[in-house]
Amino acid sequence: xxxxxxxxxxxxxxxxxxxxxxxxxxxxxxxxxxxxxxxxxxxxxxxxxxxxxxxxxxxxxxxxxxxxxxxxxxxxxxxxxxxxxxxxxxxxxxxxxxxxxxxxxxxxxxxxxxxxxxxxxxxxxxxxxxxxxxxxxxxxxxxxxxxxxxxxxxxxxxxxxxxxxxxxxxxxxxxxxxxxxxxxxxxxxxxxxxxxxxxxxxxxxxxxxxxxxxxxxxxxxxxxxxxxxxxxxxxxxxxxxxxxxxxxxxx
Amino acid sequence: xxxxxxxxxxxxxxxxxxxxxxxxxxxxxxxxxxxxxxxxxxxxxxxxxxxxxxxxxxxxxxxxxxxxxxxxxxxxxxxxxxxxxxxxxxxxxxxxxxxxxxxxxxxxxxxxxxxxxxxxxxxxxxxxxxxxxxxxxxxxxxxxxxxxxxxxxxxxxxxxxxxx
Numbered sequence: 001x002x003x004x005x006x007x008x009x010x011x012x013x014x015x016x017x018x019x020x021x022x023x024x025x026x027x028x029x030x031x032x033x034x035x036x037x038x039x040x041x042x043x044x045x046x047x048x049x050x051x052x053x054x055x056x057x058x059x060x061x062x063x064x065x066x067x068x069x070x071x072x073x074x075x076x077x078x079x080x081x082x083x084x085x086x087x088x089x090x091x092x093x094x095x096x097x098x099x100x101x102x103x104x105x106x107x108x109x110x111x112x113x114x115x116x117x118x119x120x121x122x123x124x125x126x127x128x129x130x131x132x133x134x135x136x137x138x139x140x141x142x143x144x145x146x147x148x149x150x151x152x153x154x155x156x157x158x159x160x161x162x163x164x165x166x167x168x169x170x171x172x173x174x175x176x177x178x179x180x181x182x183x184x185x186x187x188x189x190x191x192x193x194x195x196x197x198x199x200x201x202x203x204x205x206x207x208x209x210x211x212x213x214x215x216x217x218x219x220x221x222x223x224x225x226x227x228x229x230x231x232x233x234x235x236x237x238x239x240x241x242x243x244x245x246x247x248x249x250x251x
Numbered sequence: 252x253x254x255x256x257x258x259x260x261x262x263x264x265x266x267x268x269x270x271x272x273x274x275x276x277x278x279x280x281x282x283x284x285x286x287x288x289x290x291x292x293x294x295x296x297x298x299x300x301x302x303x304x305x306x307x308x309x310x311x312x313x314x315x316x317x318x319x320x321x322x323x324x325x326x327x328x329x330x331x332x333x334x335x336x337x338x339x340x341x342x343x344x345x346x347x348x349x350x351x352x353x354x355x356x357x358x359x360x361x362x363x364x365x366x367x368x369x370x371x372x373x374x375x376x377x378x379x380x381x382x383x384x385x386x387x388x389x390x391x392x393x394x395x396x397x398x399x400x401x402x403x404x405x406x407x408x409x410x411x412x413x414x415x
Contacts, residue, residue: 173351177366180350195294199302 087211136240338412
């Protein structure tokens with residue numbers, strides 16, 4: 001049984017269509033494995049080889065990977081929530097309540113989106129602490145740390161813009177307070193608030209602007225920066241491996 | 252091209268610019284001008300010219316609707332109409348800290364903000380909390396048909412009462 005299954009898998013992988021998509025072939029050698037990573041548009045961001053101690057749990061606690069996992073959950077559940085949500089003043093709150101009480105699995109998807117968002121903010125901070133205390137931000141990885149800080153800001157902005165969308169009292173006053181904090185910027189503060197809200201008060205324009213930021217601009221920015229962030233790991237010499245303290249080599 | 256003696260002359264002279272450099276400068280310059288224009292265009296596009304927001308001028312109704320020595324909040328328009336023995340004045344109900352809607356506490360005789368705990372007296376003067384400024388007095392006048400009118404966009408520096 002297992003043999004025939006293996007043969008079937010082998011046949012599929014030898015198939016001309018399969019080979020036209022995955023060009024690395026069926027071999028088991030390190031070269032084939034390396035080619036598989038190198039020739040895949042997503043995997044080629046990563047290096048084809050990694051030191052064993054950098055892929056173990058203790059090196060990273062997989063915090064960055066888990067952050068990316070929550071991001072993927074947020075993108076998928078977010079797209080599904082968009083199918084029932086209208087970003088307009090008369091409908092936004094009712095749509096949110098419909099998702100909770102009327103739409104099949106709506107409350108599950110909404111809660112998954114919400115808790116993943118909380119988890120992502122927590123994991124971003126945890127990831128940054130881990131990187132900081134291991135000293136993995138030091139050259140040659142200093143620019144990747146900067147990208148990470150920008151990604152932290154994008155994550156917080158995603159949380160903040162998403163907070164308004166239920167259009168309940170909590171959302172309304174949180175964004176009122178938040179936009180007034182933005183207006184405390186010297187000289188151009190009130191202009192920033194005006195552009196942010198598309199008006200002088202939290203209203204229909206603000207809801208639409210936050211919706212577009214939350215669903216289009218910020219996710220695209222995050223995706224682009226995450227791609228660069230991953231690619232820079234390879235370019236900066238792979239995941240940082242602590243020098244073992246016992247060896248005491250001087251470099 | 253490389254055998255052209257004029258070309259070697261121009262590259263050696265520090266005052267003259269090579270053809271290639273000239274076009275690079277032209278290209279970079281025009282892109283910079285276009286970027287500047289795009290910034291201005293973008294800023295203008297993002298600033299709405301017409302706002303479909305409620306009018307800042309509020310009709311607060313007849314003066315005798317307000318009992319003597321009272322503070323009345325209208326949550327829709329976020330103003331207090333205060334009636335004292337001497338007359339009327341209007342106070343903004345929006346906290347000067349971060350813009351929350353305050354509420355009047357009749358049992359304590361103070362105005363309190365639920366967000367960060369600022370407290371004001373009936374004249375809008377801060378008693379405690381993070382608010383940086385007193386609640387502004389708003390321009391108030393009597394319309395021709397005897398209604399109290401308030402302009403929310405117009406804070407007055409000199410406190411004046413409307414006497415009816």
